[in-house]
Amino acid sequence: MAKSKAVIGYTTFMDEKTAKKFHDRITARLVELDSADDLGAAGQATVTLDQQSVxxxxxxxxxxxxxxxxxxxxxRMVERSQLVAALRRIEEGEFGYCEDCGDDIALPRLELDPAAAKCIDCARG
Incomplete structure (x- = not known):
């Protein structure tokens, strides 16, 4: 069966400018995750079971x-690990290529989820 990218016509066009755009976007999301972790730290603290206080x-x-x-x-930890893996793929020149079949991942898919490591066909199974 032919890959859907031939029918749809999308390619990643992963030039240096596009890779930098994704790198910056991923890095910004990692900063957001760190901030959310800082805010959520108090909520994860041990709950006091003192009958007199509450x-x-x-x-x-x-x-x-x-x-x-x-x-x-x-x-957030799962998302963080996926984003770090995407940054690693950018650095290695593998970003935008499916880890299973090696085909391009459609640019709209990467725009939606920059951590996507598989093309839509392989992600569907």
């Missing part, structure tokens, strides 16, 4: 908020 429902709310903060942190 009621049972307040402790339950605090435990739920802590769990949500930890889950958000885990999602």
């Amino acid at each position: 009621g049972r429902l307040s402790r339950m709310d605090a435990l739920q908020n802590q769990a949500m903060a930890k889950a958000s942190h885990a999602r």
